[in-house]
Amino acid sequence: MYMLYKSTRGISKKITSPYAILNGIAEDGGLYVPEELPKLDKDIKDLVAYSYQELALYIISLFFPEFSQEELKIAISDAYDESFSDQQITPTVKVGDLYFLELFHGPTLAFKDIALTLLPKLIELSALRDKSKKQPVVLTATSGDTGKAALQGFAGVNGVKIIVFYPEDGVSPIQKLQMITQEGNNTSVIGIKGNFDDAQKGVKELFKNEPLKEKLADKGYFFTSANSINIGRLVPQVVYYFYSYLSLLRNKEIQPGEEINFAVPTGNFGDIFAGYYAKLMGLPVNKLICASNENNVLYHFFNNGIYDSRRELKTTTSPSMDILISSNLERLLYEISERDSEATKNLMEELSQKGFYKLTDKIKAGLKDFYSNFALEEEVASTIYSLYKSTGYLMDTHTAVAYSVLKKYKEDCKDSTKTVILSTASPFKFSKALCSALDIELSEKDIFEASYKLSEASGIPIPKAIEELKEKPILHKASCTPEEMKIKVQNILNI
Numbered sequence: 025m026y027m028l029y030k031s032t033r034g035i036s037k038k039i040t041s042p043y044a045i046l047n048g049i050a051e052d053g054g055l056y057v058p059e060e061l062p063k064l065d066k067d068i069k070d071l072v073a074y075s076y077q078e079l080a081l082y083i084i085s086l087f088f089p090e091f092s093q094e095e096l097k098i099a100i101s102d103a104y105d106e107s108f109s110d111q112q113i114t115p116t117v118k119v120g121d122l123y124f125l126e127l128f129h130g131p132t133l134a135f136k137d138i139a140l141t142l143l144p145k146l147i148e149l150s151a152l153r154d155k156s157k158k159q160p161v162v163l164t165a166t167s168g169d170t171g172k173a174a175l176q177g178f179a180g181v182n183g184v185k186i187i188v189f190y191p192e193d194g195v196s197p198i199q200k201l202q203m204i205t206q207e208g209n210n211t212s213v214i215g216i217k218g219n220f221d222d223a224q225k226g227v228k229e230l231f232k233n234e235p236l237k238e239k240l241a242d243k244g245y246f247f248t249s250a251n252s253i254n255i256g257r258l259v260p261q262v263v264y265y266f267y268s269y270l271s272l273l274r275n276k277e278i279q280p281g282e283e284i285n286f287a288v289p290t291g292n293f294g295d296i297f298a299g300y301y302a303k304l305m306g307l308p309v310n311k312l313i314c315a316s317n318e319n320n321v322l323y324h325f326f327n328n329g330i331y332d333s334r335r336e337l338k339t340t341t342s343p344s345m346d347i348l349i350s351s352n353l354e355r356l357l358y359e360i361s362e363r364d365s366e367a368t369k370n371l372m373e374e375l376s377q378k379g380f381y382k383l384t385d386k387i388k389a390g391l392k393d394f395y396s397n398f399a400l401e402e403e404v405a406s407t408i409y410s411l412y413k414s415t416g417y418l419m420d421t422h423t424a425v426a427y428s429v430l431k432k433y434k435e436d437c438k439d440s441t442k443t444v445i446l447s448t449a450s451p452f453k454f455s456k457a458l459c460s461a462l463d464i465e466l467s468e469k470d471i472f473e474a475s476y477k478l479s480e481a482s483g484i485p486i487p488k489a490i491e492e493l494k495e496k497p498i499l500h501k502a503s504c505t506p507e508e509m510k511i512k513v514q515n516i517l518n519i
């Protein structure tokens with residue numbers, strides 16, 4: 025069995041999924057999409073008894089049939105093992121009349137773990153099929169969450185090396201500590217004297233550097249990427265939309281066939297787009313509620329059909345959503361234009377040349393499955409406070425953006441459809457912002473103080489992944505200027 029993948033921008037070459045996973049991005053700059061979206065060959069209610077791992081095997085096999093059932097089964101059971109603190113991997117928790125799909129029980133306490141615990145195994149399996157037999161080197165720039173999740177996922181994976189660049193002064197102290205204490209002799213972590221854009225730009229230049237790529241090839245290496253446009257990151261995220269729906273069915277919260285909404289805190293549009301694929305595959309979804317923070321480019325896009333990135337990026341308490349260009353949106357443009365690659369390519373070219381584009385009325389009509397709004401910083405804080413005071417449930421800042429927007433949706437649309445809120449990070453990952461929302465005073469002496477105070481106030485124990493950090497030795501001390509990134513990579517690979 026096989027399934028071909030093609031670019032959203034129309035280059036004629038079609039490739040199988042292992043190559044789509046290894047390449048990350050198509051030659052014409054487009055994103056890989058399956059030639060035809062797979063269809064379920066089982067009834068949704070027949071999947072109710074599936075464990076998370078069984079469901080993942082079923083859904084991921086539909087997208088990546090080149091891997092054998094046995095290979096995928098092992099990869100999935102290795103990814104979703106006891107490194108997740110909840111046996112259900114992504115439990116849906118009922119709080120009053122709200123449902124939270126908790127995606128933060130993985131090793132680094134954020135939703136990125138769901139894809140980044142599995143992607144390394146998919147890359148390893150893909151590299152085995154690659155006729156060139158070269159060794160993948162994963163090169164990543166991070167603003168925090170992705171870097172740690174990728175390091176954790178790739179640590180110890182055979183035949184793959186990972187190099188992560190982070191802005192020395194642009195990540196939270198906990199995020200930095202998480203990265204520089206990373207174990208695994210195939211991992212390298214380097215601080216950049218600069219901001220996230222400098223790190224990102226530097227990595228992009230390395231990817232384009234032809235002499236460097238030739239040198240790499242001579243030594244049997246090639247660069248690959250673990251960022252959120254990789255189809256190997258998107259597909260594992262489709263699973264939890266089904267799993268959450270099935271959990272509600274199992275608990276008799278909904279009837280078979282009943283439609284539900286999902287409210288998703290959105291940055292790069294990867295998480296919510298996986299929900300759109302789930303809907304296209306037949307999951308009964310009414311609306312996908314796209315929630316932004318004060319960086320609300322997507323709010324304007326969904327409401328007037330104009331994507332305009334010409335503005336200043338704001339720093340908010342939900343940093344993983346501080347994004348002006350949501351790269352996975354390209355896949356949505358492709359679907360809503362009825363898979364018109366010419367139209368998609370033109371829009372993306374306009375965006376890169378002019379900083380904005382406007383949809384035609386015909387394409388804009390395809391946005392009807394979405395509702396979008398945004399939350400101001402004070403709304404995020406007051407939502408955290410009021411839910412905690414009324415129920416004792418702690419949610420992180422990203423999740424609070426989604427809940428704030430859900431409240432606006434209910435007011436605007438008077439829709440009583442049951443809605444699942446995607447909870448993307450542990451509240452302890454953003455302890456400082458939570459303490460501030462809950463009026464807990466901090467002395468700023470110790471980076472663990474906020475976690476302790478939050479735990480004390482809520483009675484919820486500090487997650488092990490944070491507690492352990494205090495004891496771990498610092499293993500990565502390297503730092504460099506953006507200009508020195510190339511030489512650092514050459515030194516690490518000995519080329």
Ligand SMILES: *Cc1c(COP(=O)(O)O)cnc(C)c1O
Nearest residue numbers: 291292293294295344422448449
């Ligand atoms: C990455 C991230 C998001 C945004 O997800 P996208 O797929 O980029 O839209 C939301 N919350 C947290 C905690 C994240 O790490």
